[in-house]
Amino acid sequence: MSAAEEQMQQLRSQATVLLLREEWGDSIHLYSQLIDVCQARISNTNQDPNPDPDHLSKLNKSLCIAFSNRAEARSKLQDFTRALQDCDGALRIEPTHFKTLYCKGKILLSLNRYLNALDASKQLYLTPGTGSFDLSDWVLNGLKGMPPELAEYIGPVVVKRGILGGQDSAENAQLVMWKNFIDKVKETVTKCQETQLLINMLSTGEDEVDLEVPAVSAKVLGKNSDFYGIGLWILASFINHSCNPNARRLHVGDYVMVHASRDVKAGEEITFMYFDTLSPFEKRAEMSMSWGFNCNVADASLKELRLEEGMKRWAVRGKGKGYLRASYWPAYAEVYGSDRSMKRWSRQIPKMEAIVDSVVEVGKRKRGIEGCCRWIEEQRWCSGIR
């Protein structure tokens, strides 16, 4: 190994250690040195009448990673302008560099530049060869055998090929999937006017210029106050609801991203909330029924959600604890109702009326008397109190 190569290797490993230790300032310093060395060597190699392409490609790769890592460190220090310049430096060398695109998207999102963030994430998800993990083979094989090894993988997961129809070619399978899908939609639409209305409102993704917030289907937002947003996301639609989920959804424009909200064990089913599990009991039951399943809220609240344990862990104290318990009042009643211990709980769980009054007080202070009346009505309606 030449002295120059040795110097580069040393710089690289020291900078990586600092990055992993989250010592951002020092790692930026070392990455800057590494970038200088890389650039000098690239320019020397280019002056060679017969440059070695392998050598050049290795140097460019090192330079790209150094830019990308310095961008990460700078973004952690909120030096977004220079972090973006570093991202662009890395992307000039490798336009589909996964980590850089991801970092750029996150920086743009922090800067509230949603449209640009959307562009960066589109490249991340749509450009072939960006490292997205394709589950098509496993899905087309009927989910048989061991699932692909994903425990260590960080990045997008896609099912590029359709799950219905023949396996002759990817294109064929996809066409069959779309045909079946369209047939099903057409059939449903003829039977149900409400569905027809909803489907007509789906975004085509063309009106994104007006997008102001990083949420929901762009076309729907703000144009019809009855709907917060609707859309069809094929992969996400495989995910079931849980009152104690391990993932969350994030909508950016017409894209839905699912990310873990806590550590997920290997083989554990991914779930997210379809509705707010802290909304009043009746509301939750109603929502789960509207999804066509009977979420056993009592069970979920005291067994699955382990509300009491959760509150200890999250250090929920005082009134907040009482309000949370009140939100699950029927669940407590169901579990402890026949027991004498319910007496103990009844002292600790405020009555719904007490909560509504307290919320009204906050509302008065926050919104002034004017907006308050409608709000009180809403709260009463939501809590099932009239």
Ligand SMILES: C[S@@+](CC[C@H](N)C(=O)[O-])C[C@H]1O[C@@H](n2cnc3c(N)ncnc32)[C@H](O)[C@@H]1O
């Ligand atoms: C978006 S899909 C979820 C994926 C669906 N289970 C599948 O296999 O395609 C929503 C439907 O899944 C079912 N589902 C979702 N979460 C559930 C749960 N916690 N318990 C029972 N059924 C659930 C309901 O039938 C619901 O209408």
